[in-house]
Amino acid sequence: MATLSEPQRSLLDSANYATVATLAKDGSPQTSVVWIKRDGDDVLFSTTVGRAKERHLKRDPRVSITVIDQNNPYSYTEFRGEASLTTEGGFDLINELAHKYTGDDYKGDIGTDNVRVIVRVQVSKTTGNL
Numbered sequence: 079m080a081t082l083s084e085p086q087r088s089l090l091d092s093a094n095y096a097t098v099a100t101l102a103k104d105g106s107p108q109t110s111v112v113w114i115k116r117d118g119d120d121v122l123f124s125t126t127v128g129r130a131k132e133r134h135l136k137r138d139p140r141v142s143i144t145v146i147d148q149n150n151p152y153s154y155t156e157f158r159g160e161a162s163l164t165t166e167g168g169f170d171l172i173n174e175l176a177h178k179y180t181g182d183d184y185k186g187d188i189g190t191d192n193v194r195v196i197v198r199v200q201v202s203k204t205t206g207n208l
Contacts, residue, residue: 080201082119085208086155089145090116093179098123099142100134108134113175114145120198121157124172127165127193135161141199147208155206159199168194 139160147153176184
């Protein structure tokens with residue numbers, strides 16, 4: 079497990095977007111832009127049951143998350159690690175992230191049967207330029 083530096087923690091604590099890379103069944107990468115947060119030295123993001131990220135991580139928990147500083151695009155960190163998934167507290171996380179990024183409640187699942195998943199990444203390695 080990696081210990082994050084203060085600049086890395088600050089990058090995660092700010093409203094910077096992240097790109098998450100997972101591995102498809104055939105080994106090809108799949109990327110998505112997500113909202114993120116930090117819990118200690120773990121990185122958390124949200125998805126829903128059935129999406130590619132969730133399916134890929136259930137099969138292969140290896141993940142890479144790249145976060146770019148919105149104020150300086152040459153300043154970034156890549157966080158590599160393994161993910162664990164839970165649906166417990168899933169809506170609470172997406173609502174917290176919505177407040178962080180939009181200042182309002184999350185409304186994206188209204189009228190759907192989406193089941194929210196918390197993806198917790200235990201970081202094993204970091205690289206980048208901060």
